[in-house]
Amino acid sequence: MASKLHCKIWQWCVALIHTSLKPVRFMFLSQVWRRNIQLRRLFPILAIISFVTVLLVSNFTPVLAQLPRQEIRGVWLTNNDFNILRDRRKVQETMNRLQEMNFNTVYPVVWNSGYVMYPSAVAQRAGIQPFVFRGSDGHDILADVVNQAHRRGLLANAWFEFGFMAPPTSELAVNHPEWLTQKRNGGKTSMSAAGEVVWLNPFHPQVQKLISDLVLEIVSNYDVDGIQFDDHMSLPHEFGYDRYTIALYTQETKKSPPTNPQDPSWLRWRADKITAFMTQLHQAVKARKPNVIFSVSPNYYDFAYKFQLQDWLTWLRQGLIDELIVQVYRPDLQSFVANISRPEIQEAQKTIPTAIGVMTGLRNNPVSIQQIKSQVRATQQRGLGVAFFYYSSMWNYSSESLDERQAGFQALFPYPALRARVD
Structure with missing residues (x-):
């Protein structure tokens, strides 16, 4: 080239x-x-x-080559980064570091554990927010992160991390039991990376209204570049046997839901309902602010559809997705490469900015900088961007020194790749 x-x-x-x-x-x-x-x-x-x-x-040719598809170099800012997010000075240091290391996108969490991370009239009306997450000097955390990101040429996409998921003890679950769905045996919880959770019924109109109102509230009140939904904007395939969903399915199909939760027609009906909601949400967001990035960060497609009813390939083909980041958290390089080489990822990168989510470590599961570098090289060789989960784990939870980690990440992106803001 x-x-x-x-x-x-x-x-x-x-x-x-x-x-x-x-x-x-x-x-x-x-x-x-x-x-x-x-x-x-x-x-x-x-x-x-x-x-x-x-x-x-x-x-500089690689930069020029990436401009048409706007290469993603991102990082998620999670609840585990809250000590950073609440401190203006630490946020400034974070954005400075990311700019110096040629990142171009941040994904600050705004919806986690049934609570929002910003002052929300929508949440207050729903009775699900007895308190508001604010910064150390009482400031609006999301507004500060967005402003400081923009000052350094970084995009800021608000991340609805929990989607339809919530802890069973949250005000959201306790105050609105009618919004929850369940398994065929009556069980209402499942285990996730966040522990035991319940699932809001994605087919219930009041649940759909809550999520839509929260999304539109952020799009209207903050200068975010995008909204991102991840693998929790879905429903585990065992769920959907609540009264509301059974009645709706019976009304539309004239039969009861199959006892097998993986029955193909039952899978398809529920997945199509989630797709219909995402279509409505996409239209509402674009009507409010046409240039907002509608971003999705799912698991690889076979798993997402069969086990989470998340038919993101259809979303892609229907033009609902402006940006795709596929989570591939695999320690084995061969498995990692196999997953990032899937045809649906190749299909996506022909039309929209496409990246791979790379794990940088957890408190009980450190990831070496060598593993991170080898996975990033594999994505770059395929013309894909990268998003790291998550910011603090880029530097912590490892036996390697901070200098070694920082030098390793610095070497991943030796040249800038700016993403254009569209107001």
């Missing part, structure tokens, strides 16, 4: 010379060259400048 660009630039320069300089001018230059000793002495310096220019153009 670099050699082709160099060749094109050289051809363009030659063509410009031939069209703008007449033969008499060439004769004049020739006479000046013969008579002017100083000009001859400057020639080696001019040659070096020309050579360095070519090198710089070649080195």
Whole structure:
């Protein structure tokens, strides 16, 4: 790619010379060259400048190549980063570090454990927010993160981490039991990375209204570049046997839901209902602010559809997704490469910015910088972007020194790749 660009630039320069300089001018230059000793002495310096220019153009070629699809270099800011998020100075240091390391996108959490991370009239009306997460000096955390990100050329996409998921002890679950769905045996909880959780019924109109209102509240009140929904904007396949859903399914199909939760028609009906809601949500967001990025961060497609009823490939093909980040948290490189090479990912990257979610560590599961580097190289070789889960674990939970970790991440992105903001 670099050699082709160099060749094109050289051809363009030659063509410009031939069209703008007449033969008499060439004769004049020739006479000046013969008579002017100083000009001859400057020639080696001019040659070096020309050579360095070519090198710089070649080195920046990857940036130019990525601009049409806007390469994602992102990181999630989670509840585990709250000590950073609540402190203006630490947020400033974080954004400075990310800018210096050539990142271009942050995903601050705004919906977690049944609570919002910003002052919300919608949450107060729903009776699910007895308190508001604020910064150490009483400031609006989300507004501060967005503003400081923008000052350093970073996009800020608000992350609805928990989607339809909530802890069973949250005010959301306790105050609105009618909003919850259940398994065929009556069980209402499942185990997740966040522990035991209940699931809001994604087919219930009041649940849909709550999520839609929260999303539109952020789009309207904050200068966010996008809204992101991850693998929890879904429903585990065992769920959907609550009264409301059974009645709706019976009304539409004239039969009871299959006893097998993985029955193909039952899977499809529920997945299509979630798709219909995402379509409505997408339309509402774009009507409120057309240029907001509608981002999705699911698991790989086979798992997402069969086990989470999340048919994100259909969302992609229907034009609902502006940005895709597929979570591939695999320690084994061979398994990691197999998952990032799937055809649906290749399909997505032809039309929208597409990236892979890479695990950088958990408190009880550190990840070495060598593993991170090998996975990032694999994504870059396939023309994919990267998003890291999550910020604090980039530096902590590892036996490696901070300097070693920072040098490792710095080496991943040696040149900038800016993403354009569209107001």
